[in-house]
Amino acid sequence: MLENIFLNLYFIGVLAIGYNSFKKVKSSSYFFVANREANVFQTTGSLLATILGSSAILGNISSTYSIGWAGVWLLLCAALGLALLLPLLNRFEKFKGYNLPELLGEFHGDKVRVLSSFIISVAWIGIVAAQIMGAAQIMGIIGNFSYFQNVLISGVVFIIYTILGGQLSIIKTDCIQLIFILLGVILCYLFLPSFNLNYVPPAFLNEKFNGLDLIVLILTYSSTFLVGPDIYSRIFCSKSINVAKKSIVISILILIPLAFILTRIGIYSAGAYPNLVSGQSPLLYVAANTLPKSISLILYFGLLSAIISTADTCLLTSASVFTEIFTENLKKDKSIKLTRIFIAIFGIFSILVALKLKFILSSLLLALSVYSGAVIIPSLAGILGYRFDQRFVLTAIVLGGSIALLGKIYGGANSNYILIFAFLANLITLRAGKISKI
Numbered sequence: 001m002l003e004n005i006f007l008n009l010y011f012i013g014v015l016a017i018g019y020n021s022f023k024k025v026k027s028s029s030y031f032f033v034a035n036r037e038a039n040v041f042q043t044t045g046s047l048l049a050t051i052l053g054s055s056a057i058l059g060n061i062s063s064t065y066s067i068g069w070a071g072v073w074l075l076l077c078a079a080l081g082l083a084l085l086l087p088l089l090n091r092f093e094k095f096k097g098y099n100l101p102e103l104l105g106e107f108h109g110d111k112v113r114v115l116s117s118f119i120i121s122v123a124w125i126g127i128v129a130a131q132i133m134g135a136a137q138i139m140g141i142i143g144n145f146s147y148f149q150n151v152l153i154s155g156v157v158f159i160i161y162t163i164l165g166g167q168l169s170i171i172k173t174d175c176i177q178l179i180f181i182l183l184g185v186i187l188c189y190l191f192l193p194s195f196n197l198n199y200v201p202p203a204f205l206n207e208k209f210n211g212l213d214l215i216v217l218i219l220t221y222s223s224t225f226l227v228g229p230d231i232y233s234r235i236f237c238s239k240s241i242n243v244a245k246k247s248i249v250i251s252i253l254i255l256i257p258l259a260f261i262l263t264r265i266g267i268y269s270a271g272a273y274p275n276l277v278s279g280q281s282p283l284l285y286v287a288a289n290t291l292p293k294s295i296s297l298i299l300y301f302g303l304l305s306a307i308i309s310t311a312d313t314c315l316l317t318s319a320s321v322f323t324e325i326f327t328e329n330l331k332k333d334k335s336i337k338l339t340r341i342f343i344a345i346f347g348i349f350s351i352l353v354a355l356k357l358k359f360i361l362s363s364l365l366l367a368l369s370v371y372s373g374a375v376i377i378p379s380l381a382g383i384l385g386y387r388f389d390q391r392f393v394l395t396a397i398v399l400g401g402s403i404a405l406l407g408k409i410y411g412g413a414n415s416n417y418i419l420i421f422a423f424l425a426n427l428i429t430l431r432a433g434k435i436s437k438i
Contacts, residue, residue: 007142010301011157014308017173021165031166031336032098032320038171038237043247045175046309047234048254051078051225052181053310054134055127057262057303061283064266065276068202070209071266075259077217079252081225086248088226091383093241098330100229100379101321107382109390110328115397117321119374120229124318125346126367129353131311132158136354137281138303141288151354154307159347162312162319163340170312171237177305182258184302187295188287189261192268199271216416219423220372227379229317230310315350319343366408373404373422381430385437392433400426 029035038046056075064071095103101120105113135154136147145153161169205211225231238244269282276285283303287296319342320330327335374397381388400422407418 004143006297006301007139010304011153014157014161014173015164018161018164018169021169021172025166025168025336028098028331028333028335030168031339032316032330033233034167034171034237036237037239038234038243039239040243040246040250042171042175043234043238043243044250045178046171046237046313047231047247047251049174049178049181049306049309050230050234050313051251051255051310052178052258052306053127054131054303054307057181057185057306058134058137058281058283059130060262061266061269062281064263065270065282067209068206068267068270069204069263070202070206070213072204072259072263073209073214073217074221075255075262077222078225079255079259080218081222081228082231082248082252082255084222084226085231086245088383089235089241089245089248092232092235092244095236098233098236099317099321099324100227100232100375101324102330103232104375104379104382108378108388108393111390112378112393112397114325115394116375116378117325119397119401120371121318121322121342121346123367123371124229124314125350125353127314128158128311128318128346128350130367131307131314132350132354135304135307135311137284138300138307141284142297142300148355151351155347155351155354158308158311158315159344161308162315162347163343166316166336166339167233167237170309170316174309177309180298180302180305181309182254182302184299184305185258185261185265188283188291188299189265191291191295192265192286193290199267199274201267201270212416216419219376219419220368223372223376223380224368227376227383229321230313233313233317315343315347318346322346369404369408369419370401373419373426374398374401377423377426377430387435387437388430389433389435392429396426396429396433399429 025031056078060071060074063074095106097103097106101113101117104116132151132155136150139145139150139154140147143150165172202208205214234247235244238247265286266282269286272290273282273285276282287299291299316339319339322342323335323339324330327338329335377400378393378396403422403425404419407415407422411418
């Protein structure tokens with residue numbers, strides 16, 4: 001089949017770019033922050049390509065299928081988080097580290113750096129797994145392999161690509177991949193036929209997604225753009241803070257209309273195909289049964305580009321922050337070699353999670369709930385200049401993350417309230433150990 005040929009060429013091209021970057025990695029600065037040489041175009045492209053993974057596209061449209069216009073809140077919350085980050089960027093100007101745990105170490109001490117590194121690296125396995133699930137679904141339409149085989153193939157490609165070039169290859173390819181992403185989504189939107197069905201989509205807030213759900217989404221999703229290891233890795237790759245600011249503004253201006261475009265696609269799928277089985281992707285079903293074949297093919301490769309861009313960034317994030325537990329400083333020579341080993345290990349674990357969990361958004365939100373309950377408040381407090389007794393920071397991280405995890409797994413109908421309680425417990429614990437404000 002022609003689609004299989006394109007798919008094979010696509011993956012070969014991705015790996016070739018990774019190998020080309022591998023030969024240009026001269027130091028840890030190239031591998032972890034692309035030597036801090038990214039311009040506005042590169043930073044914007046990488047930022048958006050990282051945000052627009054399988055959860056933001058496939059997961060968003062699947063959610064919209066059930067909750068109607070309320071699906072728009074996912075990307076609007078992402079834009080909100082970026083907008084809140086803008087006034088804080090000047091505080092990073094003197095920071096010369098590579099990632100968020102290093103920043104936390106500067107704020108609250110080395111033990112906090114180690115603990116946050118462990119939590120982020122483990123939580124991010126769920127996010128990488130969500131990308132592998134999305135890639136497997138798309139490959140299942142393009143090719144003739146089973147879900148199990150597609151998970152293995154996509155996972156192995158992600159691992160090899162990230163091992164080879166690190167941040168250098170990610171920055172170089174994200175802009176190209178973003179073009180594929182936007183082209184695929186916009187063409188899908190433009191080629192949707194009109195339909196006259198008696199389907200009235202639920203409102204922006206409804207019984208399936210109410211005000212409390214929105215508050216929790218802001219806490220767990222917007223907050224990861226305000227204080228997020230992947231977002232910060234894009235900032236640390238930028239040539240300057242001004243470059244990062246311009247890139248964030250451009251990203252916000254693109255995310256807002258894109259939120260409505262994706263939601264409209266989800267609403268169309270709910271009206272045109274109301275009887276999809278659980279776990280079936282509305283977007284992929286629409287592409288296969290509604291769009292012209294050429295347009296659907298562009299969409300598939302756009303989605304693959306989105307997934308690869310997010311997966312490689314998240315995989316490098318999880319592996320690099322875990323490496324820092326052992327090396328203390330990613331500038332050390334052995335850091336690249338150790339990070340490549342952990343990329344393989346965390347990639348394999350992500351494959352196993354992808355085989356176990358079949359729902360993209362649930363995998364993502366579980367990971368983000370643990371991370372946000374544990375790390376968001378101590379990180380934000382440190383950025384704002386508040387300093388605490390290290391023992392209280394460690395307790396706040398463990399307490400907040402544990403409550404959020406238990407609430408997500410066992411909370412049932414009360415999971416939203418438990419997550420809010422996790423944030424409050426984190427904040428109260430920190431407040432008890434306040435030392436000063438600088």
